[in-house]
Amino acid sequence: MTDLLITGGLVTDGTGAPERTADVAISGGRIEAVGDLAGRPAAQVIDASGCVVCPGFVDVHTHSDLTLLSNPYAQSKVRQGVTTELIGNCGLGVTPVVGDLAALRGAAGYLDLDPSVAWDWSDLPGYLDVLAAARPAVNVASLVAHIPLRAGVVGFGDRAASPEELDRMCGLLGEALDAGAAGVSTGLMYAPLTFAHEEELTALGRIAASRDRLFAWHIRDYGDHLLDSVREVLRVAEATGCRTQISHLIAVGRRNWGKVARALELIDAARDRGVDVAADVYPYLAGNAPLSQLLPAWAQAGGEDAMRHRLTDASVRDRIREEWRDLPNGWPDITVSRIPVDRPGVEGRTVADLAEDGAGVVLDLVGEFGNAVMMVAGGRSEEDLLAVLRHPATVIGSDGQALDPGGPTGAGVPHPRSYGCYPRLFADHVRTGRLTLAEAVRKCTGGAAARAGLADRGELVPGKAADVVVFTLDRIGDRATYADPQQYPDGIRTVLVNGRVVVQDGTHLGERPGRVLRATQEDK
Incomplete structure (x- = not known):
């Protein structure tokens, strides 16, 4: 007997194929079949008539490295349909811990919202074991962050890495990739990465390329020097052959509006030359840092x-x-x-x-x-945002965190993207006709999973993991605002992670079936 049958929904499978009315059968935490399954016996049936049924959203750009340890229920993320998070972005991370832990924790202040979370690890395997023991509600894959690599080997000073230090950083990166990291990230606006030379970035890119992993870039400048910063990414990508992601591609400051179109032209030209480069973006006109x-x-x-x-x-x-x-x-x-x-x-x-x-x-x-x-x-252009959203090589990443409004991570007035990124995309850009439903879903699911190298996620295809979202297109929308951000969205009916219902009718059921995804042994 099928474990769970979702019937009568408008299935949008994450591949970019047009939506169609179909049923989805799930057994053993995996997609069993998609099609006309009328009469199939099932232990549980969810009637999705009038709803969209799609893969769970794969958030390719997040900073939940520590917030998932503070509260593994991932409230703000799973309630908006996110079922997989890629952490360790922007060069900000928590491993490896080499040298002064206090200094590294200070550098990672953006991630470190709950002082009670102990850093009981020294390397990526240790951290992933701690994360797995926390049993998060969502799946989690991790990049290796550049700040711990550079700070631990070179320090926080303004100088280039020596050849010996480059070798040491590359060795640490290789060990983490072999332990299952999905790739590496840099954040060249954050000290001490502001002092990293292109030679250092090229060395890291070669290690990522040797294992077919992702290199994600928070570039040096999103303002006056945006185009030079994009050119630096493309030089390293072309020299190394690594799969490359430009994070949250935008332009800051009115005098720089319009430069995003030129940046996309540079990306297109590189892609025409065979460079594997793409970008991600979130549907807001303000950032957070x-x-x-x-x-x-x-x-x-x-x-x-x-x-x-x-x-x-x-x-x-x-x-x-x-x-x-x-x-x-x-x-x-x-x-x-x-x-x-x-x-x-x-x-x-x-x-x-x-x-x-x-x-x-x-x-x-x-x-x-x-x-x-x-x-x-703030200081961003809606025209720039639309240009990135509509580009075929871009996917969606929230740049947010899994937050708990009732706990330490919910303090302050956080960016609303942590609560409403994906519902906002469908409300503002699908219902208005700016994006088709199939393309928006692809950017949030199959396309994002492909960039992260997560082969088992992002598509409603028999045999793949059963991460599923059921939502009502005419109701889905974000309620989180800049003034009052800690509000869950509307229109999300059901969220399944690995075949188990985590959210039903807007209520978190307390389930925590997420898995730590390792590139060498994806689900453990």
């Missing part, structure tokens, strides 16, 4: 403690103020979204609203709290 990202690279050298001490020097602050006179964004575009203490009247307000001296506010907050202060930053 540590407030310290606004500091010039030289001010962040030496690690978080050195940065904070440096900001006590009046001459340093004056130098930063001078450099900030030409920022692509103004202070009205920057909202303080989280600080690690209860300070009423700060979170959720723009820097411009907090004080006439916006630069002083930012310098004070970073000086006091380091990388733990978060911002939501």
Whole structure:
């Protein structure tokens, strides 16, 4: 007997093929059959008449490395239909731990929302074992983050890696890839990666290519130097042959609007030359990052403690103020979204609203709290966003986190993408005709899984893992806003992870059937 039968839904299988009315049979946590299955006996039947039935959303760009340990129920993600997360993005990660743990934890402040989570690991296998023991509600695959590699081997200083240090970093990366990592990521706007030379990136790319793994890039600059930053990615991709992903491709600052179209032309030309490069994006006109990202690279050298001490020097602050006179964004575009203490009247307000001296506010907050202060930053163009969303080589990644609104990870005023990325895409871009249903589903499922190298996920095909979302197209939509982000979406009826129902009629059932996915032994 079939374990579960989903009947009468509009099946959109994640391959890009047109949707069709069909039934989906699931047994043993896998897709058993898709088609006209009337009369098939089943232990459980879900009537999906009037609903879309598609693969679970594969979030190819997330930062849930530690929040899934704080609360493995993955509330904000699974309730919007996410069934698989790829963590370790933007060069931000928690392994390997080489050298000073406190310094690494400070550098990863963007991930580290719950101080009670202990870092009881030293390498990727140890971390994945801890994650598996937590039994998350969603599946999780991991990239190897560049910050732990560089910080552990080279340190936090402004210098190039020596040949011996490059060999050591490449050795650590190779060990992690052989242990099951899906690839490597860099984040060239985050110290100490701001000091990494192209030679270092090429060396890492060659290791990724040798194992057919992904190299994901948070590029050096999304503002005035966007095109030069994209060219750097393409040079490394072409030199190494590695599968390459440009993370959250956007342009920041009104004076840079329109550059995304040129960036896509550069990507298309590289793809025509045989370079395996693509991009991801989320459907919002504002991003989220540590407030310290606004500091010039030289001010962040030496690690978080050195940065904070440096900001006590009046001459340093004056130098930063001078450099900030030409920022692509103004202070009205920057909202303080989280600080690690209860300070009423700060979170959720723009820097411009907090004080006439916006630069002083930012310098004070970073000086006091380091990388733990978060911002939501606007200044983006809807035309640029649409260009990326519609491009055939792009997929969707939330750039968010699995958050628990009732716990430590739900503090502050986080970016709404952590709660509403995927419902927002279907409400704003499918119902309005900007994207077809089949193409939007592909970008969220099969296309995203292919970029991450997750062969068992992202398609409703017999034999593949039964990660499934059932939603109502005319009702699906995000309720999370910038002012009130911690709201679950509408229209998500059912979410299955590995064949088990986790969300039903908007309610999390408390199930945690997710798996840690390893590239060498995908499901363990």
